[in-house]
Amino acid sequence: MSLKAIGSLYPTLPLSKIELDKNQIKNMDQFFDSNKELFMDYAIQDAKIVLWHSLQVLNSHYQLSKKYTIPVTLSSLASSFLSMKLVVPEDKESSYHPKTKNGLISVKDLAKLNTPIGIELSGDLHEYIDYFLGSYHGGRNESYIYGMINGRFHDYDLPGAYPTAMAMLDYPD
Amino acid sequence: MIGKTTGEDFYQIYQRNLIRSYTGLKIKFRFPDSIQYPNLPVRLDFSSVIFPLEGETFCTGVEFYLAMQLKCQIEILGGVFIPFKERTLKNTKVSKDEEESFMDENSMEKEIFVRDPFFEGVKNEIKRTLISEIGEEIDETNKNQVVDEHQTQNEIVSIDSPDIECETESNFYLVVKELMTERIKYTKGSYMNLLYKFLANAGIGQMARGLNQKVKFDSKTNSTRVLPSGDLVSPLYAG
Numbered sequence: 001m002s003l004k005a006i007g008s009l010y011p012t013l014p015l016s017k018i019e020l021d022k023n024q025i026k027n028m029d030q031f032f033d034s035n036k037e038l039f040m041d042y043a044i045q046d047a048k049i050v051l052w053h054s055l056q057v058l059n060s061h062y063q064l065s066k067k068y069t070i071p072v073t074l075s076s077l078a079s080s081f082l083s084m085k086l087v088v089p090e091d092k093e094s095s096y097h098p099k100t101k102n103g104l105i106s107v108k109d110l111a112k113l114n115t116p117i118g119i120e121l122s123g124d125l126h127e128y129i130d131y132f133l134g135s136y137h138g139g140r141n142e143s144y145i146y147g148m149i150n151g152r153f154h155d156y157d158l159p160g161a162y163p164t165a166m167a168m169l170d171y172p173d
Numbered sequence: 174m175i176g177k178t179t180g181e182d183f184y185q186i187y188q189r190n191l192i193r194s195y196t197g198l199k200i201k202f203r204f205p206d207s208i209q210y211p212n213l214p215v216r217l218d219f220s221s222v223i224f225p226l227e228g229e230t231f232c233t234g235v236e237f238y239l240a241m242q243l244k245c246q247i248e249i250l251g252g253v254f255i256p257f258k259e260r261t262l263k264n265t266k267v268s269k270d271e272e273e274s275f276m277d278e279n280s281m282e283k284e285i286f287v288r289d290p291f292f293e294g295v296k297n298e299i300k301r302t303l304i305s306e307i308g309e310e311i312d313e314t315n316k317n318q319v320v321d322e323h324q325t326q327n328e329i330v331s332i333d334s335p336d337i338e339c340e341t342e343s344n345f346y347l348v349v350k351e352l353m354t355e356r357i358k359y360t361k362g363s364y365m366n367l368l369y370k371f372l373a374n375a376g377i378g379q380m381a382r383g384l385n386q387k388v389k390f391d392s393k394t395n396s397t398r399v400l401p402s403g404d405l406v407s408p409l410y411a412g
Binding site: 008009010056060064074075077078079081082083085086087095096097107108110124127128129130131132133134135136137138140142160162163164165166167168169170171172173 | 174192193195197198199214216222224230231232233236251252253255256257258343344345346347348349350351352353362363364367368371372373374375376377378379381382384403404405406407408409410411412
């Protein structure tokens with residue numbers, strides 16, 4: 001998100017980004033010389049937006065995961081929250097990373113699997129994990145038409161596609 | 174584990190269970206020439222994935238299922254089938270005995286457990302996820318959004334009411350439900366609304382994080398390093 005968009009997340013606070021014209025943005029040195037006061041306001045306002053938003057994210061991280069760590073990124077926040085909910089459920093034993101029969105290695109220990117110890121101690125996990133690793137291809141990106149398009153075209157979006165897919169998952173047996 | 178067999182035999186045994194399982198397969202395949210958009214990905218090199226009419230690849234059970242619906246000729250070279258632990262619908266789980274009989278080619282049973290066409294199955298799964306309890310609210314939210322954006326087009330399609338019930342709810346479902354329920358408490362576009370939206374969207378990505386050993390700049394050490402995996406990473410869920 002742009003800083004302008006981040007500032008607009010807090011409409012009740014004076015965190016709107018100060019708008020400059022293109023010339024001022026391109027020539028910051030000249031802008032500083034010609035209007036030092038506005039230059040300072042512009043820079044301080046940007047810093048205020050960043051500071052406030054950082055504190056919000058830190059607070060959210062603590063509220064959602066009961067952890068206080070830095071730096072916090074949205075990815076690490078999501079990871080902490082979902083780990084708490086899925087990997088260590090409060091009400092029952094985690095089935096997220098089921099261990100092999102001997103209880104020594106789980107799907108999570110990928111780095112250990114392709115070692116002599118990993119292969120020997122992972123039961124049959126090392127035999128089948130490659131089928132899942134090989135099946136992971138990421139999202140499909142394909143462009144069927146290149147260049148300028150004359151005429152009508154349709155742009156389809158799937159609202160909530162990722163959460164829907166995640167909701168359909170379950171622990172492996 | 175699954176040995177060599179034909180796609181048709183495997184398909185007849187597992188059918189819709191493939192949607193409700195973690196299945197990884199290595200296959201050879203050939204689609205009819207009439208198929209415009211084949212769905213099986215094949216890697217060409219380190220960075221290119223194509224979707225050809227013919228080839229050899231690894232795929233998930235759902236991808237296999239869709240390919241079979243497209244009349245693809247498939248030879249299974251090997252694989253593994255792991256059913257879901259919870260949230261099992263009636264008549265959709267393959268028992269150990271049934272699975273073992275499939276492994277033994279001499280006594281292979283070709284019983285069809287569920288006869289739903291693939292798209293009907295997927296549609297029902299999505300319905301069940303989206304249109305129960307919170308789903309109604311989500312659906313309404315999305316409808317409003319669509320109306321705003323396409324008021325002049327009159328092309329809004331609503332989803333039918335659910336016709337199947339969920340026996341149990343998985344932790345995954347409950348987490349998504351919680352996130353969606355929290356999200357709609359806040360104004361659209363607000364910090365909290367976007368935060369819950371991101372948390373819900375990030376789940377699948379976090380499950381795949383680090384699988385490809387991608388290199389990323391690390392500001393702590395001022396150098397690049399392999400992206401580490403997190404607590405959520407698992408090739409089963411990522412696929």
